[in-house]
Amino acid sequence: MAEAHLPEEIIVNILSWLPVKSLIRFSCVSKRLHFIIFSDPKFARSQFEAACQQKTLSRRLLISISTDxxxxxxxxxQTPSFGDDSPVRKLNFPLQQPRGSVRLLGSCNGLVTFCLGGEFFYIWNPSIGFFKQLPNPGLSLNKKDQIYYGFGYLSATDDYKVFLGSLNWTDNREEVEILSLRTHVWTRIQMPGDFFSFDQGILVNEALHWLSDELEHEIDVFDLAAEEFRKMDRPNFHQLDHLINLGVSFGGCLCLCGHPRAAYDSTDFWVMREYDLSAESWTKLFNLKLSNPPEVLWHYGDVYVMECCYVNEIRLVSIDHKGEEKLGMYKTEAKCLYMIPYEESLLWINQ
Known part of the structure; x- marks a missing residue:
C-alpha cells in the first residue's frame, strides 16, 4: 500500500491551531516546516488569530532586572505551579554587551518595545528571537522629570505605533512623539496642558490609558488611530482614601484596583466590561483580602498578577473567580526595574 501524504495546505492549517511552544519544537522536523513557522507572515498571523479565537494565548510576564x-x-x-521557580525562564538579551538599564515600553501581539540606556529603541519578539532597532526619536528618556510611553497595534491600517512623551519640570518643556512602524518616522504632536501621567500606558481598544494625578478623578487616554488625547472617568469611590493602579484583563477589558491608604490587606477590583468614558461603565468585581499583607507599600517591586488584571505593586498573587488568594510569591535575584505582560506569538515586523 502506498504511503498517504496530506497536502501541505492541510498540514499548515492543522499547525496554525497549535501553541507557539509546540510549533518551535516542530520547526526542527524539516527545513520546510522551519521556514513556514519562522518566516511565513501569513502563517504567523493565522496562528495568532486562531489562538485568540480559542482563547489559548500563552501569557507571560517579562521582567527587566537591574544588575551589572x-x-x-x-x-x-498560567502554569499550575505558579509561584515557584519552574515557570521562570532566563532570557538571552538580544544585544551583545548591552550598556544601561532596559526600560520596557509596552507589548502587543507578542511584540515588545524597549529602550536601552534611555537613548536606543528596539522591537523584539521574545518567543522567536525576532529583533530590530527602531529609529531614534528627537528626545531622550534620560534626565527627564516625567516620562510616559506605550505601544499598540491598529488593525485598520495594519500598523504598530510607539508613543513617547516627556515633561521637564526645569524648563516646563513638554514633548510627545509617535513612531509609525510602517513609515519608520517619528511625528511630534501637541500635548494638552492637563495631562499629568507617567510610566507605561495600558493598551485597550487601540488606545493607551494612564492614571492621572492622584487628586484627579480621571484617566488620561491617547487614541492611537486619531492621535488625540481625551479623558475617562474613574469608578465612583472616594478618591482620596485609595491608592489605585490600572491594568488589563486577560479578556482585554480595562481594570482598576484600589486599596485604602495604609491598609494593604484589602484591595477592590473594578472592570470596564463595555468600553466607555463614563464612571457608570465600571463594575466592581470583588474585594480581595490578603492573608499576609505587606507592612510597607512600594510603587515598584513585585507585581500582583490576577485572573482579572495585573497591577504594579508588591507581590505576585493568583486569584480565582471568587476573589480568593490562590498561590504564592515570585522573587528576583536583584532589583526589578520594569515588567510587562506579553503573549507568545510568531509575529514579526517585515518593514
Whole structure:
C-alpha cells in the first residue's frame, strides 16, 4: 500500500491551531516546516488569530532586572505551579554587551518595545528571537522629570505605533512623539496642558490609558488611530482614601484596583466590561483580602498578577473567580526595574 501524504495546505492549517511552544519544537522536523513557522507572515498571523479565537494565548510576564549587565526573565502567568521557580525562564538579551538599564515600553501581539540606556529603541519578539532597532526619536528618556510611553497595534491600517512623551519640570518643556512602524518616522504632536501621567500606558481598544494625578478623578487616554488625547472617568469611590493602579484583563477589558491608604490587606477590583468614558461603565468585581499583607507599600517591586488584571505593586498573587488568594510569591535575584505582560506569538515586523 502506498504511503498517504496530506497536502501541505492541510498540514499548515492543522499547525496554525497549535501553541507557539509546540510549533518551535516542530520547526526542527524539516527545513520546510522551519521556514513556514519562522518566516511565513501569513502563517504567523493565522496562528495568532486562531489562538485568540480559542482563547489559548500563552501569557507571560517579562521582567527587566537591574544588575551589572541587563538581565531579562520571563514568567508563565498560567502554569499550575505558579509561584515557584519552574515557570521562570532566563532570557538571552538580544544585544551583545548591552550598556544601561532596559526600560520596557509596552507589548502587543507578542511584540515588545524597549529602550536601552534611555537613548536606543528596539522591537523584539521574545518567543522567536525576532529583533530590530527602531529609529531614534528627537528626545531622550534620560534626565527627564516625567516620562510616559506605550505601544499598540491598529488593525485598520495594519500598523504598530510607539508613543513617547516627556515633561521637564526645569524648563516646563513638554514633548510627545509617535513612531509609525510602517513609515519608520517619528511625528511630534501637541500635548494638552492637563495631562499629568507617567510610566507605561495600558493598551485597550487601540488606545493607551494612564492614571492621572492622584487628586484627579480621571484617566488620561491617547487614541492611537486619531492621535488625540481625551479623558475617562474613574469608578465612583472616594478618591482620596485609595491608592489605585490600572491594568488589563486577560479578556482585554480595562481594570482598576484600589486599596485604602495604609491598609494593604484589602484591595477592590473594578472592570470596564463595555468600553466607555463614563464612571457608570465600571463594575466592581470583588474585594480581595490578603492573608499576609505587606507592612510597607512600594510603587515598584513585585507585581500582583490576577485572573482579572495585573497591577504594579508588591507581590505576585493568583486569584480565582471568587476573589480568593490562590498561590504564592515570585522573587528576583536583584532589583526589578520594569515588567510587562506579553503573549507568545510568531509575529514579526517585515518593514
Amino acid at each position: 549587565a541587563p538581565q531579562l526573565e520571563s514568567l508563565d502567568l
